[in-house]
Amino acid sequence: MKLSAELAAFSARLGHDFADPGLLVRALTHGSLSSATRPDNQRLEFLGDRVLGLTIAEALLKADQGATEGQLAPRLNALVRGETCAEIARQIGLGEVLKLGRSEMMTGGRRKDALLGDAMEAVIAAVYLDAGFEPARAMILRLWGARIAGAEEAAFNPKTTLQEWAQAKGMAPPSYEVADRSGPDHAPHFRIIVRLDDGRQAEASGTGTKRSIEQAAASAMLHQIGDTP
Template sequence: MKLSADLVAFQRRLGHDFADPALLIRALTHGSLSSATRPDNQRLEFLGDRVLGLTIAEALLRADRGATEGQLAPRLNALVRGETCADIARQIGLGEVLKLGRSEMMTGGRRKDALLGDAMEAVIAAVYLDAGFEPARAMILRLWGDRIAGAEAAAFNAKTALQEWAQAQGMAPPRYQIAERSGPDHAPLFRITVTLDDGRQADASGTGTKRSIEQAAAQAMLDLIGEIP
């Protein structure tokens, strides 16, 4: 099977030439385009998630030999979560080569975090099946790069920190509310407000997931109350 020019270019960005190009094509095929003769990438996504998790877990252990399980777990979660996988996918232009059905193409599927993150995991599995664990591991370590060294900072969860602070003050958990929502479904713009029991409020705006803007709002509140990590 001969790959198209755009997939050959993607292989170069990925850093792996497939012995079995069908694996790459399957990894890039979303369910909206699948058929009896064109399988989608869901099974590969399942496998890629495990290959990624093992690789990152091992890398974190090597990077900080004194870290406890309680310190390592949030770092791992920060590096393997869907948003991070989607960021890596954007970094290598994966969205440009995703194979989508018309409905997903019309609604901006090439830019959706969920689709990009899932496809990134599927591509990892495709490399693993094509060449084995070591090439897949090497690719992950190269693409994730400095993120592994910065995992401790990435693992900080502003919502958790704010909730713990509120509880220590005898307050109920902070309340989050969507104050505004605009923009298309594939790139919504949120303004989210967080309110404490004592009436103090902070907010944050931006495109992305609701969860990410809630994190930004929580950080704004931590800045306001002087609990800056």
């Protein structure tokens, strides 16, 4: 099997020349286009998630040899979560070569975080199965490099920090309300309000996941109460 010019260019962006091009094709095939003769990327996604997790965990240990498990865990989560995988996927133009069924194409599947993140993990598995752990590890470290260096900052979670602040003050956990939602399903725009027991509230709005806008609202509240790290 020979890769198309488009997939060959994508393979070059990955920095890996596939001995078995079929693995890359499978990694880029979403379930909406799968069939008995065309398997999707779900099983590869399962494997790629583990390869990614091991590689990033090892890199974090080496980067900060004095960090505790409690410090490392949120850094790991920040680097392997779906949103981060989707950001890497966009960085290398994965959405342009993703193979989707008509329904997903019509609803902007090439831009969806979930689809991009899953496919990125599947691509990692494809490299692992094609050439082994070391080439897959090298690719991950190359693509995630700058994020690994900034892992401590990426791990800051405004929602967790705000909840801990509220608990320390004897207050109930903050509540989050979706005040408005608009835009298409693949790029929803949210306006979210966060409220504290004492009546204080803050809000944030933007296009992205509900989780990311909640984080922004929590960050706005932390600024308001003067408790930002």
